[in-house]
Amino acid sequence: MDPRVSQFMAMIKSRNPGENEFHQAVQEVAESLIPFIEENPRYKQAKILERMAEPERTIIFRVPWLDDKGDVQINRGFRIEMNSAIGPYKGGLRLHPTVNLGILKFLAFEQVLKNSLTTLPMGGGKGGSDFDPKGKSDNEVMRFCQSFMTELFRHIGPDTDVPAGDIGVGGREIGYLFGQYKRLKNEFTGVLTGKGIEWGGSLIRPEATGYGVTYFAQEMLETRGEGIKGKTVSISGSGNVAQYAAEKVTEYGGKVITMSDSNGFIYDPKGINSEKLNCIMDLKNIKRGRIKEYAEKYGCEYFEGKRPWIVKCDIALPNATQNEISEEEAKLLVKNGCICVSEGANMPSTPEAVEVFLNARILFGPGKASNAGGVATSGLEMTQNSMRLPWSREEVDERLHIIMKNIHKICVKYGTKENGFINYVDGANIGGFVKVANAMIAQGVV
Numbered sequence: 001m002d003p004r005v006s007q008f009m010a011m012i013k014s015r016n017p018g019e020n021e022f023h024q025a026v027q028e029v030a031e032s033l034i035p036f037i038e039e040n041p042r043y044k045q046a047k048i049l050e051r052m053a054e055p056e057r058t059i060i061f062r063v064p065w066l067d068d069k070g071d072v073q074i075n076r077g078f079r080i081e082m083n084s085a086i087g088p089y090k091g092g093l094r095l096h097p098t099v100n101l102g103i104l105k106f107l108a109f110e111q112v113l114k115n116s117l118t119t120l121p122m123g124g125g126k127g128g129s130d131f132d133p134k135g136k137s138d139n140e141v142m143r144f145c146q147s148f149m150t151e152l153f154r155h156i157g158p159d160t161d162v163p164a165g166d167i168g169v170g171g172r173e174i175g176y177l178f179g180q181y182k183r184l185k186n187e188f189t190g191v192l193t194g195k196g197i198e199w200g201g202s203l204i205r206p207e208a209t210g211y212g213v214t215y216f217a218q219e220m221l222e223t224r225g226e227g228i229k230g231k232t233v234s235i236s237g238s239g240n241v242a243q244y245a246a247e248k249v250t251e252y253g254g255k256v257i258t259m260s261d262s263n264g265f266i267y268d269p270k271g272i273n274s275e276k277l278n279c280i281m282d283l284k285n286i287k288r289g290r291i292k293e294y295a296e297k298y299g300c301e302y303f304e305g306k307r308p309w310i311v312k313c314d315i316a317l318p319n320a321t322q323n324e325i326s327e328e329e330a331k332l333l334v335k336n337g338c339i340c341v342s343e344g345a346n347m348p349s350t351p352e353a354v355e356v357f358l359n360a361r362i363l364f365g366p367g368k369a370s371n372a373g374g375v376a377t378s379g380l381e382m383t384q385n386s387m388r389l390p391w392s393r394e395e396v397d398e399r400l401h402i403i404m405k406n407i408h409k410i411c412v413k414y415g416t417k418e419n420g421f422i423n424y425v426d427g428a429n430i431g432g433f434v435k436v437a438n439a440m441i442a443q444g445v446v
């Protein structure tokens with residue numbers, strides 16, 4: 001490792017002990033940025049990277065609620081307000097038992113660069129709780145959300161901090177959170193994104209991350225004269241991002257052969273077409289069942305406790321969670337002929353896996369670029385809320401598509417090496433950094 005990166009990381013680790021995912025995310029960015037910062041001393045003098053790795057504000061709070069039996073339950077709530085140099089804090093809320101401070105700081109740190117890449121005026125933040133919505137009744141989820149917002153409301157606002165959904169937070173949860181915010185503040189504003197279409201939401205927001213990740217894959221493929229049409233595509237996850245990525249891939253003429261959940265994956269070599277995808281949407285969004293049931297219904301293979309990367313594919317879209325592609329799995333993907341990985345999830349590839357992809361010179365789109373379509377469309381929702389004017393499906397989708405093309409251009413600008421190889425990791429890190437860094441310098445030491 002570059003000694004300047006090791007020295008920087010030693011400082012980060014001693015200030016943030018035990019926050020492994022945060023260390024991982026910062027290190028990946030530092031590896032791209034430190035050589036760039038050395039060439040641009042004004043960023044070094046202003047200690048921009050050191051400042052960006054320290055949240056502007058961290059809020060941790062108790063979330064007590066009553067379950068259906070009348071027993072008191074206690075969870076921990078978080079909001080990391082990471083950076084507001086280019087706009088109000090913006091980033092999702094995650095409800096999952098694995099949530100802790102280190103995971104949310106990693107996500108908030110990534111979010112700052114991602115939001116900058118979207119070209120929209122949004123700072124970065126992230127939040128959530130170790131509450132597990134799985135197996136809870138609607139009433140329990142509602143009571144939890146109301147309690148969570150009863151503290152969070154004093155820290156957020158349409159010009160301050162605008163949360164959205166993430167793992168475990170979909171339309172139902174955003175509704176309960178918004179209802180409680182409105183009641184406490186007596187204000188109907190665009191304080192959350194991912195809202196229902198009847199009450200301030202944007203068309204295409206549910207589809208945006210999955211569509212965006214597919215648009216980004218298509219852009220990357222086009223740099224090599226290729227496209228999604230006719231390719232086999234392995235997808236992990238079966239939640240929001242995975243579902244709409246599968247929809248868009250199919251629309252482009254690609255064949256989706258896998259999807260998964262935290263228990264295992266299904267392998268359908270005939271392809272998960274739109275009719276079968278509708279069944280997955282119904283299974284996951286309405287019945288809240290397990291992906292295994294798909295294999296039973298359509299008579300295909302199901303691999304319990306396994307991830308999809310063992311199957312041969314041309315394109316991989318990891319759309320479930322962080323660190324879901326290991327070094328061995330990355331090697332297997334490359335060996336099996338995979339030419340493109342576009343990350344829908346945040347940091348789904350381990351650092352070792354990323355190295356395998358870069359060394360193999362395949363097309364690798366890191367999440368902060370390839371999955372930025374979700375937050376970009378949240379930004380478009382904020383714009384529509386401010387204008388009090390909704391846009392049509394086509395208008396939002398077209399803007400989303402343009403934004404993904406622009407993000408790709410920024411990556412090409414900052415990530416193209418002398419030999420012509422586009423390192424999208426460097427491209428996204430440096431491209432996202434420059435705008436935030438310049439704003440921070442302009443605003444002084446704050």
Ligand code: NDP
Binds near residue numbers: 169239242263
């Ligand atoms: P959902 O909750 O809708 O779906 C998550 C999916 O991943 C589910 O299939 C879930 O399976 C699976 N999963 C969750 N945790 C694990 C785990 N530890 N191991 C294996 N599988 C797991 O979330 P989203 O689709 O919204 O988010 C997926 C990823 O995309 C996350 O990394 C998120 O941060 C990222 N992302 C999401 C955006 C959005 O707009 N929604 C925007 C940008 C990034 P199960 O059903 O068993 O829990």
